[in-house]
Amino acid sequence: MGDALLEIKGLSTVFNTDFGVFPAIKDVNLSLKKGETLCVVGESGSGKTITSMSLMQLLPSSGKIASGEIIFQDKDLVKLNRKEMNKIRGKSISMIFQDPMSALDPVYTCGSQITEAIKIHQEVSKEEANDKAIKLLKQVGIPHPETIFHTFPHELSGGMCQRVMIAMALSCNPQLLIADEPTTALDVTVQARILDLLNRIKREFNMAILLITHDLGVVAEMADRVAVMYAGQIVEEADVMTIFKKPKHPYTKGLIKSVPPLHQKDKTLYSIPGSVPTINSMPKGCRFHPRCSFATDVCIEKEPDLRNINNLHTVKCWHINEGV
Numbered sequence: 001m002g003d004a005l006l007e008i009k010g011l012s013t014v015f016n017t018d019f020g021v022f023p024a025i026k027d028v029n030l031s032l033k034k035g036e037t038l039c040v041v042g043e044s045g046s047g048k049t050i051t052s053m054s055l056m057q058l059l060p061s062s063g064k065i066a067s068g069e070i071i072f073q074d075k076d077l078v079k080l081n082r083k084e085m086n087k088i089r090g091k092s093i094s095m096i097f098q099d100p101m102s103a104l105d106p107v108y109t110c111g112s113q114i115t116e117a118i119k120i121h122q123e124v125s126k127e128e129a130n131d132k133a134i135k136l137l138k139q140v141g142i143p144h145p146e147t148i149f150h151t152f153p154h155e156l157s158g159g160m161c162q163r164v165m166i167a168m169a170l171s172c173n174p175q176l177l178i179a180d181e182p183t184t185a186l187d188v189t190v191q192a193r194i195l196d197l198l199n200r201i202k203r204e205f206n207m208a209i210l211l212i213t214h215d216l217g218v219v220a221e222m223a224d225r226v227a228v229m230y231a232g233q234i235v236e237e238a239d240v241m242t243i244f245k246k247p248k249h250p251y252t253k254g255l256i257k258s259v260p261p262l263h264q265k266d267k268t269l270y271s272i273p274g275s276v277p278t279i280n281s282m283p284k285g286c287r288f289h290p291r292c293s294f295a296t297d298v299c300i301e302k303e304p305d306l307r308n309i310n311n312l313h314t315v316k317c318w319h320i321n322e323g324v
């Protein structure tokens with residue numbers, strides 16, 4: 001497996017619904033090296049959160065991993081029992097969420113939530129845990145950390161709460177941080193500061209980050225590599241420059257075309273026609289074909305494989321060699 005920290009192979013997760021059992025993600029392959037940021041990008045409903053929830057084994061009771069492997073530090077997480085997985089979660093792998101206010105517990109102070117996280121995985125005295133919590137608050141750029149230690153989440157702004165969440169996530173020196181839309185709920189300037197912070201701590205802690213977002217601006221700011229997800233499948237993966245400069249999949253091209261240019265006077269924005277199919281109505285063939293202006297008969301009938309353009313660039317499309 002080379003120097004991969006995480007390798008997801010052929011991961012499929014199904015949901016039991018009123019209409020039957022349907023896959024929400026199918027045959028997902030992803031890998032992540034130490035110190036690398038991989039962005040998973042795609043429209044709402046494309047399966048980004050289900051991928052991260054499967055990885056953390058935090059699926060709701062109606063969902064389950066149907067097949068695949070999640071190799072993290074030579075262990076297959078899919079095969080671990082709840083106790084073994086608890087040890088990994090919050091220690092080697094941490095997660096931050098879109099809405100920090102609701103992820104933090106309103107009845108405990110920020111400080112006590114961080115010290116609790118520290119004490120779960122490390123044998124330290126109360127004083128040592130408190131000192132470490134204050135140091136972490138400082139590291140994530142919180143002014144007056146000794147004061148903030150004693151405040152409750154509702155007394156802080158969204159941006160400050162997200163910093164507290166990040167401090168909590170860092171408390172055990174994770175090797176992998178999963179961040180699901182970590183800045184979507186924040187306003188633009190706060191968003192930029194949180195992204196800067198994530199980039200800085202990634203270097204300081206030599207962590208890998210799996211960053212989930214629908215925002216290509218965030219991708220441009222953060223990613224080393226990008227996986228584009230559509231209808232529960234990865235449809236293109238490459239380094240960030242290739243994705244922006246030489247995208248091959250019509251879906252990736254559509255996403256990039258939907259970003260308004262910086263100095264656009266004319267306010268008409270492009271959007272990909274149609275919408276992401278629901279898990280019980282996946283089209284046959286290429287799942288993107290009903291929305292694709294390049295679709296031909298083969299796209300309607302047969303699902304394309306994820307093919308290598310080169311070692312570092314894969315695309316799931318029948319027409320990659322035709323310059324679409």
Ligand SMILES: Nc1ncnc2c1ncn2[C@@H]1O[C@H](COP(=O)(O)OP(=O)(O)OP(=O)(O)O)[C@@H](O)[C@H]1O
Nearest residue numbers: 015024043044045046047048049050060214278279
């Ligand atoms: N508990 C569930 N039961 C049934 N289907 C579900 C459940 N949770 C998610 N899904 C479906 O799985 C698909 C992928 O959802 P997911 O939440 O991963 O999308 P996403 O890419 O994270 O979207 P967003 O950008 O809106 O967060 C969607 O079609 C969604 O409706």
Ligand SMILES: [Mg+2]
Nearest residue numbers: 048049050180
């Ligand atoms: Mg999501």
